[in-house]
Amino acid sequence: MKKNEVIEKAIEAMNKAYAPYSKFKVGAALLTKSGKIFTGCNIENSSYGASVCAERVAIFKAVSEGEYEFELLVVATKTDEPSPPCGICRQVISEFSNDLPIILVNEKGSIIETNIKELLPFPFLKEKLDGR
Ligand code: THU
Numbered sequence: 360m361k362k363n364e365v366i367e368k369a370i371e372a373m374n375k376a377y378a379p380y381s382k383f384k385v386g387a388a389l390l391t392k393s394g395k396i397f398t399g400c401n402i403e404n405s406s407y408g409a410s411v412c413a414e415r416v417a418i419f420k421a422v423s424e425g426e427y428e429f430e431l432l433v434v435a436t437k438t439d440e441p442s443p444p445c446g447i448c449r450q451v452i453s454e455f456s457n458d459l460p461i462i463l464v465n466e467k468g469s470i471i472e473t474n475i476k477e478l479l480p481f482p483f484l485k486e487k488l489d490g491r
Contacts, residue, residue, distance in 0.1 A: 365388045365433045366462065368396050369434060370464065372398035372399060372400045373413070374386070376400040379403060380403050385400065386398065387399045387412075387413040387416065387433065389433075390430045390431040390432075391421060393426060393428070397421040397424070397426070398420075399412075399414065400413045412447070414445075414452065415447070418452065429456055429459055431459070432459055433461075434463050434464070437466055438465055439465070440471075444478065450479065450482065454485065457482075457484075458474060458476055460473075461473050
């Protein structure tokens with residue numbers, strides 16, 4: 360698997376973050392089952408609630424290009440300890456996978472390996488809508 364390439368792309372994406380308000384830069388890189396890599400960074404806005412996380416930018420870029428099946432998500436931050444996706448992003452990830460491997464990295468080379476099941480063990484799933 361192209362694990363190292365995906366990690367590098369997440370770090371590159373982090374350096375493109377537009378985060379003038381929080382100064383907290385996040386990068387994401389998403390490897391699709393078809394072998395493509397989609398990147399994202401957080402993009403903030405003066406109307407703070409209009410800001411979007413790096414993970415969702417990467418996922419939405421992939422989905423908008425017709426890719427729905429993912430192999431690996433890498434999230435890069437500049438924190439001392441690698442930092443996990445927020446709750447909204449966990450929900451968005453779980454829309455597309457119930458077992459996606461997720462690697463959290465920082466610039467110092469620390470790595471935490473997890474997956475969406477561990478980060479969101481009891482998700483709200485689209486199947487629940489069938490019970491209406
Ligand atoms: N952020 C992300 O991009 N991903 C996360 O999982 C956590 C938070 C961004 C949102 C905001 O631009 C900044 O980090 C501080 O919350």
